[in-house]
Amino acid sequence: MGTPTVGTERAALRDAVARALRAPSEHNAQPWRWVLGPDHLDLHVDPTRRLPFTDERGHGVLLGCGAALHHLRVALGARGWHADVRHQPEDPSGRPLARVRIRPATDGPGPWTLRHAAAIDRRHTDRRRFSGGSVPxxxxxxxxxxxxxxxxxxxxxxxxxxxxxxxxxxxxxxxxxxxxxxxxxxxxxxxxxxxxxxxxxxxxxxxxxxxxxxxxxxxxxxxxxxxxxxxxxxxxxxxxxxxxxxxxxxxxxxxxxxxxxxxxxxxxxxxxxxxxxxxxxxxxxxxxxxxxxxxxxxxxxxxxxxxxxRPDPLSPPLVPTPRRPLAEVLSETG
Ligand SMILES: Cc1cc2nc3c(=O)[nH]c(=O)nc-3n(C[C@H](O)[C@H](O)[C@H](O)COP(=O)(O)O)c2cc1C
Missing domain, CATH: 3.40.109.10 (NADH Oxidase)
Known part of the structure; x- marks a missing residue:
C-alpha cells in the first residue's frame, strides 16, 4: 500500500483525465477506461470499444490509449505536476496498461508542455483538401x-x-x-x-x-x-x-x-x-x-x-467531435 493520494493530487488527476478525453482514437471509439485509486491512476483498455474487423491486431486501441496517456501527461505538466508512468502489457487478470503517479514538478513546464496543452482543444482530424502552402x-x-x-x-x-x-x-x-x-x-x-x-x-x-x-x-x-x-x-x-x-x-x-x-x-x-x-x-x-x-x-x-x-485559410473551423462524459470513463476506488 502506498501513501494515500492527498485531495489535491486526486483533483489534479481527475482534471487531467477530463482533458485526456479530447485525445484522438480510431473511429472515435474512445477505447480507454481510467481507474483512480488511493495513490495512483490506472489506464485500461475498454474491451467493449475494440474494432475487431478494422483493427484486427489491436494496435489502433493501443495507439488511442497511448494518445490519451500523452494528453494526460501534458495536462498534468501544464498544471505543475510531474507524472511517473509505468507502462506494462495488459493482462487478462486486469493489470492496467499504465499506472500513473504524480508529484509536484521541481521545475517549470518543459518547452513543449504549455504549447501542447494549449493545442488540445484546437486539434482535430481534418479530412478536407489542404492548401497549396508548403509545409516547412x-x-x-x-x-x-x-x-x-x-x-x-x-x-x-x-x-x-x-x-x-x-x-x-x-x-x-x-x-x-x-x-x-x-x-x-x-x-x-x-x-x-x-x-x-x-x-x-x-x-x-x-x-x-x-x-x-x-x-x-x-x-x-x-x-x-x-x-x-x-x-x-x-x-x-x-x-x-x-x-x-x-x-x-x-x-x-x-x-x-x-x-x-x-x-x-x-x-x-x-x-x-x-x-x-x-x-x-x-x-x-x-x-x-x-x-x-x-x-x-x-x-x-x-x-x-x-x-x-496547411489548411485552406478560407476553410471554416472544424466542429469538435463528441466525447463521452468523464463519469463514463473514470471510476474511483479507495
Ligand atoms: C490510431 C488512429 C487511427 C486513425 N485512422 C484513421 C483513418 O484511417 N482515417 C481517418 O480518416 N481518420 C483516422 N483517425 C482519426 C479518427 O477518426 C479521429 O481521431 C476521431 O474520429 C476523433 O476525431 P478528432 O481527431 O477530430 O478529435 C485515426 C485516429 C487514430 C488515433
Whole structure:
C-alpha cells in the first residue's frame, strides 16, 4: 500500500483525465477506461470499444490509449505536476496498461508542455483538401523531435517513397471494405444513437465523393456535411505524408507510439498544421508489409501514416467531435 493520494493530487488527476478525453482514437471509439485509486491512476483498455474487423491486431486501441496517456501527461505538466508512468502489457487478470503517479514538478513546464496543452482543444482530424502552402522542413523536424521521447520516429515519405505509400493507401481503400465485418463496423461507428457521444459524426465526414487528393485516397466514410474549401489559385493540396514507426510491435511499444502520435499531432496543431492520422493502409497485411519494407526498412514497424498540410485559410473551423462524459470513463476506488 502506498501513501494515500492527498485531495489535491486526486483533483489534479481527475482534471487531467477530463482533458485526456479530447485525445484522438480510431473511429472515435474512445477505447480507454481510467481507474483512480488511493495513490495512483490506472489506464485500461475498454474491451467493449475494440474494432475487431478494422483493427484486427489491436494496435489502433493501443495507439488511442497511448494518445490519451500523452494528453494526460501534458495536462498534468501544464498544471505543475510531474507524472511517473509505468507502462506494462495488459493482462487478462486486469493489470492496467499504465499506472500513473504524480508529484509536484521541481521545475517549470518543459518547452513543449504549455504549447501542447494549449493545442488540445484546437486539434482535430481534418479530412478536407489542404492548401497549396508548403509545409516547412523545420516544422517536420520538430514533429519528429516531439515523437522521439516516446520511442517514435517520423519518416517523411517524399518522391518514390510517397508513391509507394500512396499506392498502398489506394489498394487498402479498395481491399479493406471487402474484409468480413469491416463495412458493418464502419456503419456502426458512423451512425451512433443520439447522445452516444462517440463515433465519427456527419460534421467530420466530407459531403462529397470519396476524397482523392492529387495521388492520395483516404479511408471512405458515409457522406457527411463537411465541405471542401472552394479553392482558388492555391487549391492544390500540398500535404506531406509521413510514417510513424515504433520500436517494435510489443504492446508497450505500440502504446508508447500512441504517446508519440499525440505529441506529433499537438505539435503540428501548435504550428498551424492540419492533420489526418491514417491507419487503414497498415490494417491490410499486404499494404502494411509494402510500406514497412519499401519505405521505413524492416527493422521498425510502421504504426500510423500522417497527412500534414496547411489548411485552406478560407476553410471554416472544424466542429469538435463528441466525447463521452468523464463519469463514463473514470471510476474511483479507495
Ligand atoms: C490510431 C488512429 C487511427 C486513425 N485512422 C484513421 C483513418 O484511417 N482515417 C481517418 O480518416 N481518420 C483516422 N483517425 C482519426 C479518427 O477518426 C479521429 O481521431 C476521431 O474520429 C476523433 O476525431 P478528432 O481527431 O477530430 O478529435 C485515426 C485516429 C487514430 C488515433
Amino acid at each position: 522542413v523545420t516544422a517536420l523536424q520538430e514533429l519528429d523531435d516531439a515523437a522521439r521521447p516516446f520511442g517514435g520516429v517520423l519518416h517523411l515519405a517524399y518522391g518514390g517513397h510517397r508513391a509507394v505509400v500512396a499506392d498502398a493507401m489506394r489498394e487498402a481503400a479498395e481491399r479493406q471494405p471487402t474484409h468480413e465485418g469491416y463495412v458493418a463496423e464502419l456503419d456502426r461507428w458512423t451512425h451512433r444513437y443520439a447522445g452516444g457521444h462517440d463515433g465519427i459524426p456527419a460534421s467530420a465526414r466530407l459531403d462529397g465523393p470519396p476524397p482523392d487528393y492529387r495521388d492520395l485516397v483516404l479511408r471512405w466514410f458515409p457522406r457527411g456535411t463537411l465541405r471542401q474549401p472552394r479553392g482558388g489559385a492555391d487549391h492544390d493540396d500540398a500535404s506531406v505524408l509521413a510514417v510513424l514507426t515504433a520500436v517494435d510491435e510489443s504492446p508497450v511499444s505500440v502504446l508508447r507510439a500512441g504517446e508519440a502520435l499525440s505529441a506529433i499531432l499537438l505539435e503540428a496543431t501548435a504550428q498551424g498544421l492540419g492533420t489526418t492520422p491514417i491507419t487503414q493502409v497498415l490494417e491490410v497485411p499486404e499494404t502494411r508489409e509494402r510500406v514497412r519494407h519499401r519505405v521505413v526498412g524492416a527493422h521498425r514497424p510502421p504504426v500510423c501514416v500522417l497527412r500534414l498540410g
